[in-house]
Every structure is written in structure tokens, then in C-alpha cells.
Amino acid sequence: MQRPRKTHARGRLTPGELAEAVVLADVSLALTVVGQVVPLGGALLVAAVVPLAVVAARHRLRAVITGAIAAAAVGFLVIGTAAFTTMGACAALGALVGAAERRSWSRASTMFVGLATLWPAASVIALVAMGAFTNLRKLTLDQIRNGWLGLFHLVRNLGLVRLARPGEKFVVWVVRDWWLSVPLTLFLLIWFGIWLAHGLSTPALQRVRSAFGNAIVDEGVPDRVDEDLAAPEPLPVALRGVRYRYPNARGDALVDVTLEVSPNELVAIVGANGSGKSTLASVLAGRRLPASGELERPGPVGLGHVGGTAIVFQRPEAQVLGVRVRDDVVWGLPHPERIDVEASLDRVGLRALADRETSTLSGGELQRLAIAAALARHPKLLISDESTAMVDATGRARIVALLDELAHSDGLGVVHVTHRAAEAAAADRTIALAGGRVVDAPVLLRPDEPAKPSELRPAVRIGGPLITLERVGHIYSRKTPWANRALAEVDLTIRTGEAIVVVGHNGSGKSTLAWILAGLLAPSEGIALLEGKPIVGQVGRIGLSFQHARLQLLRPTVLDEVRTAGGVDDAAARAALAAVGLDPRQFGTRRIDELSGGQMRRVVLAGVLAAQPRALVLDEPFAGLDASGRAELDTVLTELRHRRDIALVIVSHDRDLPVGLVDRVVELEAGRIARDDPLEDAVPEAQP
Amino acid sequence: MSRPATPARQRPAKSRRDTELTFLRLVPGDSAVHRLWAGTKLLVAAELALMVSISPTWPMVAVVAGVVALELLVARIPLGTFPRLPNWFFAVFAISALLSLWSTTKPVTHVGGIALSLGGLDEWARFAVLAVELVVSGALVGWTTPLGEIAPALARLGGPLRRLHIPIDEWVIAIALAIRCLPLLIDEICLLGAARRLRAHDHDPVRGRPRATVRNVLTETHDLLSTALVVSIRRARDLADAIEARGGLSAAANSSGSRFRFADGLVLFATTALCVTTLAVLHL
Numbered sequence: 001m002q003r004p005r006k007t008h009a010r011g012r013l014t015p016g017e018l019a020e021a022v023v024l025a026d027v028s029l030a031l032t033v034v035g036q037v038v039p040l041g042g043a044l045l046v047a048a049v050v051p052l053a054v055v056a057a058r059h060r061l062r063a064v065i066t067g068a069i070a071a072a073a074v075g076f077l078v079i080g081t082a083a084f085t086t087m088g089a090c091a092a093l094g095a096l097v098g099a100a101e102r103r104s105w106s107r108a109s110t111m112f113v114g115l116a117t118l119w120p121a122a123s124v125i126a127l128v129a130m131g132a133f134t135n136l137r138k139l140t141l142d143q144i145r146n147g148w149l150g151l152f153h154l155v156r157n158l159g160l161v162r163l164a165r166p167g168e169k170f171v172v173w174v175v176r177d178w179w180l181s182v183p184l185t186l187f188l189l190i191w192f193g194i195w196l197a198h199g200l201s202t203p204a205l206q207r208v209r210s211a212f213g214n215a216i217v218d219e220g221v222p223d224r225v226d227e228d229l230a231a232p233e234p235l236p237v238a239l240r241g242v243r244y245r246y247p248n249a250r251g252d253a254l255v256d257v258t259l260e261v262s263p264n265e266l267v268a269i270v271g272a273n274g275s276g277k278s279t280l281a282s283v284l285a286g287r288r289l290p291a292s293g294e295l296e297r298p299g300p301v302g303l304g305h306v307g308g309t310a311i312v313f314q315r316p317e318a319q320v321l322g323v324r325v326r327d328d329v330v331w332g333l334p335h336p337e338r339i340d341v342e343a344s345l346d347r348v349g350l351r352a353l354a355d356r357e358t359s360t361l362s363g364g365e366l367q368r369l370a371i372a373a374a375l376a377r378h379p380k381l382l383i384s385d386e387s388t389a390m391v392d393a394t395g396r397a398r399i400v401a402l403l404d405e406l407a408h409s410d411g412l413g414v415v416h417v418t419h420r421a422a423e424a425a426a427a428d429r430t431i432a433l434a435g436g437r438v439v440d441a442p443v444l445l446r447p448d449e450p451a452k453p454s455e456l457r458p459a460v461r462i463g464g465p466l467i468t469l470e471r472v473g474h475i476y477s478r479k480t481p482w483a484n485r486a487l488a489e490v491d492l493t494i495r496t497g498e499a500i501v502v503v504g505h506n507g508s509g510k511s512t513l514a515w516i517l518a519g520l521l522a523p524s525e526g527i528a529l530l531e532g533k534p535i536v537g538q539v540g541r542i543g544l545s546f547q548h549a550r551l552q553l554l555r556p557t558v559l560d561e562v563r564t565a566g567g568v569d570d571a572a573a574r575a576a577l578a579a580v581g582l583d584p585r586q587f588g589t590r591r592i593d594e595l596s597g598g599q600m601r602r603v604v605l606a607g608v609l610a611a612q613p614r615a616l617v618l619d620e621p622f623a624g625l626d627a628s629g630r631a632e633l634d635t636v637l638t639e640l641r642h643r644r645d646i647a648l649v650i651v652s653h654d655r656d657l658p659v660g661l662v663d664r665v666v667e668l669e670a671g672r673i674a675r676d677d678p679l680e681d682a683v684p685e686a687q688p
Numbered sequence: 689m690s691r692p693a694t695p696a697r698q699r700p701a702k703s704r705r706d707t708e709l710t711f712l713r714l715v716p717g718d719s720a721v722h723r724l725w726a727g728t729k730l731l732v733a734a735e736l737a738l739m740v741s742i743s744p745t746w747p748m749v750a751v752v753a754g755v756v757a758l759e760l761l762v763a764r765i766p767l768g769t770f771p772r773l774p775n776w777f778f779a780v781f782a783i784s785a786l787l788s789l790w791s792t793t794k795p796v797t798h799v800g801g802i803a804l805s806l807g808g809l810d811e812w813a814r815f816a817v818l819a820v821e822l823v824v825s826g827a828l829v830g831w832t833t834p835l836g837e838i839a840p841a842l843a844r845l846g847g848p849l850r851r852l853h854i855p856i857d858e859w860v861i862a863i864a865l866a867i868r869c870l871p872l873l874i875d876e877i878c879l880l881g882a883a884r885r886l887r888a889h890d891h892d893p894v895r896g897r898p899r900a901t902v903r904n905v906l907t908e909t910h911d912l913l914s915t916a917l918v919v920s921i922r923r924a925r926d927l928a929d930a931i932e933a934r935g936g937l938s939a940a941a942n943s944s945g946s947r948f949r950f951a952d953g954l955v956l957f958a959t960t961a962l963c964v965t966t967l968a969v970l971h972l
Contacts, residue, residue, distance in 0.1 A: 304935025
């Protein structure tokens with residue numbers, strides 16, 4: 001197998017390395033913390049080694065150390081000083097196992113190297129610490145002795161004197177000659193630790209590699225241009241005949257693209273998912289260098305630098321770096337105290353929220369915050385890379401208006417990448433992409449596997465009550481200073497065959513309602529029943545699909561996933577795949593991480609459907625999908641309603657749902673039902 | 689394999705106390721403790737940990753408990769702030785106490801013919817109180833400090849280490865990002881747990897739940913762990929993109945927070961004086 005060499009052997013960590021080290025070390029810490037409060041948490045403690053092993057296998061030792069230090073510092077505030085020893089042990093074992101995996105050592109060699117290096121180091125550290133803190137050592141050892149002596153006392157009273165006597169002697173020896181017994185214990189612990197960590201990490205690393213390619217040292221942002229010292233001058237930029245291909249990709253992502261962007265204009269780039277529009281945005285932002293063709297600009301791009309280029313991405317919560325709104329605006333800027341944070345926030349209409357925590361903002365607010373952070377850098381070029389894709393209609397309108405204003409009043413060059421043709425209306429020019437080429441008109445509807453709605457029944461039979469919620473309310477963190485009411489006095493009856501949509505803003509309680517409907521959460525007030533029995537005891541009878549589909553896909557390949565999720569055989573899994581418009585012959589053996597976001601959602605749906613649920617709850621099923629993705633999912637769901645006696649609950653912040661999909665709209669406002677009306681055209685049309 | 693429909697297993701929600709991690713969340717309020725510089729609070733926590741490590745005796749344990757209690761009172765931390773631990777946690781606690789009581793450490797007293805080791809109990813109690821007060825003193829920092837102020841404080845505290853060519857700035861950025869990401873990752877791990885529960889099928893009278901053989905448990909653990917890793921690496925890539933979009937890591941360590949003031953000096957002086965005096969009285 002090819003083992004690529006490290007590219008950055010020395011020096012500071014790159015953003016890619018640091019981010020991965022921190023996030024994975026955090027996972028490790030989270031497992032440790034959870035390991036302290038759940039029974040049999042010891043298993044999680046061993047699992048906590050694996051994330052750091054992944055860092056070690058993919059990056060430099062410096063990344064492992066930095067990640068572990070960060071996690072230990074955060075952990076100190078959660079579990080106290082135990083965080084230092086736990087994270088230290090995890091980092092040491094992880095670094096060893098990761099290095100072993102990268103160099104293809106056998107388990108025996110790993111054991112040998114590990115014991116030869118870690119054991120002496122750990123023993124010296126332990127003995128020095130125990131020598132320094134004499135009194136604490138005595139207390140701890142006495143505590144261990146007392147516990148075991150008590151146990152053997154019990155054993156003796158049970159009549160097992162033969163077992164108790166040598167046991168007592170052994171414990172007394174361990175405590176008395178600690179300078180010998182501690183290193184010996186460490187030897188056994190490390191031996192066992194390496195054995196377990198190696199066994200757990202190797203298969204996990206294989207899956208990580210199959211998901212992210214063979215490149216062990218992560219390519220991160222591959223063709224990053226080194227920052228020039230000159231002042232940024234990104235505009236006007238001209239591309240002529242630009243071609244780009246991702247490493248290890250089969251085809252070109254961009255072919256012969258020619259375009260210009262000047263100050264004082266709003267350019268829209270439209271196209272379906274996979275048309276190359278985000279790649280083009282990356283090239284414009286200087287994050288990727290074209291493979292061929294010409295790219296001309298007067299000076300450096302200056303991505304993220306004052307007077308340079310700013311970019312806003314698709315996923316709102318993923319680009320927040322600060323804990324508070326104010327911190328996020330100035331993150332990464334030199335001399336934050338000189339920045340007029342209020343002015344930037346004022347431009348995007350978030351001035352009142354300057355001291356709020358970023359975790360309390362809605363998707364639309366977060367995207368405007370990202371624009372405020374961009375404005376604090378006074379950019380000449382602003383790129384919005386599908387920044388409106390995950391935002392509701394009101395939020396979208398505000399962002400598009402803001403972009404328009406920035407281009408035409410402030411004189412910025414603004415590039416707005418979107419899959420919604422309607423948003424291009426405000427633009428001075430629209431560039432349509434399809435298959436990486438500039439085309440005359442956008443090809444937005446491109447169903448790759450059209451599900452054919454055929455022989456639909458004229459109308460859906462609506463049966464008796466299936467799910468009943470009576471005066472349901474829920475308070476998170478009850479009896480704590482953070483008590484937070486999410487739902488109040490919700491009365492809701494859902495009948496078989498019925499399809500409802502639950503709409504509301506962020507924080508209106510929609511997701512809580514979805515969890516209660518699926519039985520994952522016992523409401524703190526009222527009762528939630530499925531066919532007369534509490535839903536909590538029947539988890540799985542009501543299917544739930546998360547907005548974040550990847551978290552529900554646990555097996556490596558598609559068919560395997562559907563089979564396991566549904567608890568069904570091969571034939572049923574194939575049928576379920578076909579029912580969601582994915583050809584089992586084509587998709588059955590695909591790896592999960594090769595799928596697009598829309599395909600992942602449909603695989604989750606297939607797994608849920610295979611289990612034959614009585615009702616289906618879909619959390620934001622349309623978020624982030626382009627027009628063709630929406631159309632496909634719409635067809636699948638409509639067909640589903642007509643073929644099975646199933647109730648459908650769609651939870652959405654978005655009101656523009658496909659016509660004819662649902663018969664009832666329930667609107668939540670601050671945890672209460674503000675509206676519960678049948679939709680005018682309750683009878684679905686036969687064909688959209 | 690068929691079995692009768694499972695009876696509803698819903699526990700009465702009202703009486704149930706949810707296990708919940710309440711760390712790293714700011715308790716709303718504006719007390720003297722809230723207003724202290726984050727660095728001061730971290731130093732006090734570190735100092736207390738050092739003191740009981742040097743001298744894990746009842747007087748010192750009491751002094752530390754006093755300082756922690758004073759902080760709790762001044763910051764007006766309500767009882768509900770403390771994490772709710774599951775019952776088995778207390779069971780383990782009680783069992784270890786009982787075992788200590790059965791040990792032969794002197795002094796030993798006899799109650800109704802049973803030898804009870806008061807010495808063992810004494811040591812157990814000291815150890816338990818010490819462990820609890822240390823966790824609380826660390827948690828107090830999180831309860832009384834906006835999370836955004838912790839990393840800048842560490843940057844100032846670690847300033848001298850820069851001269852030793854220790855990449856303190858890199859660490860501070862890492863800590864700030866770790867604080868920012870931890871809640872998101874804990875949410876994701878909870879979602880993964882929910883995904884697992886949703887596909888467990890223990891309601892199904894026909895198929896039943898897959899048998900909990902070692903092999904199945906291993907496969908499931910492996911599935912969950914791998915998914916967590918893949919999702920986290922994806923999140924890390926988004927994070928790296930976001931860092932790039934803010935101009936990289938070069939200037940990221942700069943941030944302003946509340947600064948060292950007179951009150952901070954006073955608190956540090958008072959705690960240090962108290963600890964050193966106790967130590968001197970005990971050991972000289």
C-alpha cells in the first residue's frame with residue numbers, strides 16, 4: 001500500500017491539522033467525560049484513545065500534543081485534575097498506535113516499541129510524582145489498601161480463608177513496596193492498554209481512510225497559495241480557460257471556465273449540486289490553483305485579511321469560531337480592540353445581539369454574523385458560497401438584499417453562488433454552470449435516478465388516531481439555572497395516512513417535538529401515546545430521520561446500512577432502496593461517504609422504511625438540497641404516502657414545501673401551537 | 689422467536705432526575721466572583737489542587753472546602769447547578785465506604801460484635817471530600833466565567849513560556865477552539881446514541897433485538913466509533929475552512945478580555961496567605 005510522505009515536516013500547524021487535532025481530541029475528551037458518568041464507562045475510556053490515534057496516523061506528533069493539551073485544559077474545568085492524566089495517557093497510547101498503523105507495524109512490534117518507550121517514561125513520571133507528594137501518595141495507597149482489605153475481610157467471613165490470606169499479604173506488599181509495585185502495575189496496564197487500543201483503532205482507522213482516501217497526511221486545503229507580503233488586491237480578477245481537477249478524481253471539476261469579476265458588481269453563479277460552482281468559488285478565493293488556463297489579478301488574494309477577500313460558506317454553524325457574537329466578529333484579526341464591532345454588526349442588523357452566545361442564533365442570523373465578520377476586514381471581494389442554501393425564506397431575502405447593497409452601495413465585488421435561480425435576479429450578471437462548464441441557461445433539474453410516480457391512488461385514506469399528544473410540555477435542564485422550556489401544552493393528534501408539516505423558527509420547539517414523537521425523549525409534562533401506549537417504550541416504531549443524515553449511517557456500505565438499520569434481509573433492503581429512488585444494483589455496494597447529501601438522506605429513509613414504521617418523522621428533509629434533490633425527495637415521499645398506510649410528520653423551518661405533499665400545517669411559536677390548520681388543497685394532485 | 693407485546697416501560701417523568709452534565713456553562717449572575725479575571729480563578733483552582741496534594745489532611749481539606757464554599761456563596765450558585773449523577777454512582781460510593789469500614793486499619797471499634805474500622809472510614813471520607821471539592825473548584829471557573837474569556841486568560845498566564853520556545857499561542861488557539869467545539873461534539877455524540885436507539889428494534893415481537901453477543905457488541909461499538917470519527921473529521925474540515933476564511937492562524941491568539949484588577953490581586957494574596965499559613969501550622 002502506498003504510504004505518502006509528510007508534506008509539512010516542521011513548524012507551526014496548518015489550520016487543517018490544528019482543526020482536526022482539536023476536534024478529535026475533543027471527541028476523546030467527550031468520551032472520557034461520558035465514561036465517568038455512565039455504567040461500564042471504562043470501555044469508553046479505552047475508546048477515547050482512538051480519536052487521538054487517528055490524529056497520530058494522519059498528522060505530525062505536534063498535532064497530537066497540541067490536541068491533547070487543549071483537551072486537557074478544557075477537561076480540567078469539567079472533571080478536574082483527572083483530565084491531565086487521562087488525556088496524557090490517551091495521547092501517549094494514541095500516538096503509539098497511530099504511528100504503528102502508519103508504518104504497518106505488527107501488533108507484536110507495536111507492543112514491544114510501546115513498552116520500551118511508554119513504560120519507562122510512565123514509571124519515571126509516576127515515581128517522581130509519588131515521591132514529591134508524599135502525603136497524597138500515602139492517603140491514596142491507604143485508600144487502595146483499605147478497600148481491598150475490606151473486600152478480603154468479607155471474603156474471609158464467607159469462609160474462603162485460603163483465598164483471603166494470600167490476598168491480604170499481596171495487598172500489604174503492594175502498598176508497602178509501592179516503588180516496585182507501581183511500575184509493575186503500569187507495565188501490565190500499558191501492555192493491556194496497547195493491546196486494546198491497537199485492536200480498536202486499526203479497524204476504525206481503516207474506515208476513516210476509506211472515507212477520506214488513502215492520503216494519510218491530510219491534504220487539507222491542497223493548493224493553498226502562500227500569503228504574499230504585498231497588500232491584497234484581489235480585483236479585478238479574470239479567468240480564461242480555467243480547468244481544475246481534484247486530487248484522485250476521475251473527471252475535471254471545472255472545464256474551460258472564463259469569467260471576470262470587477263468592483264461594484266454582483267455576479268451570481270448558479271448551477272445544480274456538483275456543477276462545479278463551489279470549486280469555482282474556491283478558485284476565486286485563491287484556495288485552489290487552476291490546473292491550466294490563466295488567472296489574473298492585480299495583487300494577492302488576501303483571503304481573510306484586511307482589504308482582501310472574504311468568503312461565507314454554506315453551513316451556518318460550521319463557520320462560527322467565537323463563543324460570543326462579539327468574539328466571532330474579530331476572531332483572527334490583529335488588534336481586536338481597534339475594530340468597530342458594533343458598526344459591522346449594525347450593517348447586518350445584529351447589533352442588539354453583540355453579547356449573545358453564538359449557539360443561540362438561528363441559521364439566518366449566523367450567516368449574517370459571518371458576513372459581519374467579513375465586513376470587519378473591509379474586503380474588496382466578498383464570495384458567498386451557497387450561504388443561503390440552509391436558511392429559510394425570510395433569512396434568504398435579507399442576505400440577498402445585503403449582498404446587493406454591498407456591491408452597489410459599498411462598491412465591493414460580490415460573487416453569490418446559489419442553486420436558486422430566483423436569487424440571481426438581483427445580480428448584474430449570471431453565470432450558469434453545468435458539469436463544470438459555463439452554459440447558457442442553468443440546468444437546475446437534473447434527476448439522476450427519476451422515481452416514477454405511477455398509478456397513484458386518487459386520494460390517501462385517512463384512518464383513525466395513531467399518535468396522541470395531550471398537554472405535552474418539555475423543559476430542558478429542569479431544576480438547574482439553565483432550565484429552558486422548549487414545549488408547552490401541546491395537544492396534537494395525528495391519524496394514519498395523514499401528512500403534517502410542523503413549521504417554526506429556530507428555538508420554537510420543533511426538534512424537541514420531533515424527539516418526543518420518535519420516543520427518544522420522555523416529555524416532562526403530559527403524555528405522548530402511540531396507539532394508546534407511551535411512545536417512549538416503543539422507540540423505533542416511529543421512524544425518525546435527522547437533518548444531519550451522516551450520523552444515522554453507521555455501516556460502511558449502502559445495502560449493509562439499510563439491512564442493519566431496518567433489521568431485514570437482502571431482498572427487503574433492496575426493495576427499500578428502490579422505494580426511495582436509488583437503484584440497488586447501482587447504489588448497493590457504494591460506500592456511504594461517496595454519496596451526496598441528498599443521497600445520504602434517501603439511504604437513511606430506506607433504512608427507516610425497511611423497519612416498517614407506523615409513522616415517519618423527518619427533521620428538515622429539504623435543507624441544503626438543490627431543486628433536483630428536492631424534486632426527487634418530494635416524489636419519494638408523495639409516492640410513499642400513497643403506497644403505505646403511514647403517517648408523515650415533516651419538521652421544517654421552511655414554508656415553501658412542495659405543493660400537495662402535506663394536508664395539515666402546525667405552526668409552533670415559542671413552544672406552543674400557534675396554528676393547526678388543514679391545507680386548502682388537502683387532496684394531493686396526482687402528478688406534480 | 690416471539691414474545692408478547694412488551695408492556696409500556698415509561699418511567700413517570702416527573703419523579704425522574706435526568707443525568708445531566710452541567711459543566712462549562714455560565715450560571716447567570718453578576719457577583720464579585722463573576723467579575724474576577726478568568727486567570728485569577730484558574731490560578732486559585734490550581735493553587736487549591738496543589739495544596740491538598742501537598743497536604744491531604746483534614747485541616748487543609750477543610751480550608752479548601754471553606755474557600756470553595758465561600759466562592760459558591762458569593763457567586764450565588766444555586767444547588768441545581770451541580771450535576772445530577774446517576775444512582776449507580778452513589779452505589780459505588782457507598783460500597784467503597786463499606787469496604788473501608790471492614791478493613792482493619794486502626795482505630796477499630798466493635799459494634800454488636802462486628803469490627804468496624806474507623807481509621808479506614810476516616811481515610812475514605814477524607815479522600816472522597818478531597819476529590820469532590822477539587823472537581824467543584826474546577827467547575828466553578830466554568831460556572832462563573834464566560835467561556836470566551838478562558839483562552840485569553842491562559843494566553844496571558846502562559847506568556848512567560850514563550851521565551852522557552854513553547855508554542856503557547858498555538859495551544860491557546862487550540863484551547864479556544866476546543867471550548868467552542870465541545871458542546872457541538874457532545875450534541876453529535878448524543879445524536880449518535882439516539883440513532884443507535886432508533887434502530888434497536890426491541891419493540892419488535894418477531895425479529896427481536898439482535899442478540900448481545902460479544903461479536904455484535906464489538907461491531908456496534910466499532911460502527912458508532914467510526915461514524916463519530918468520520919463526522920468529526922468532516923466538522924474539522926469545515927472548521928479549517930472557517931479559519932482560512934479569517935486569514936489563518938497567525939493573528940488568532942489576540943483577543944481582549946477583562947484584565948487583572950485590584951480585586952484579583954487581593955483574592956490571590958488572600959488565598960495564598962491562607963494556604964501557606966495552614967501549611968506552615970501543619971508541618972512546621
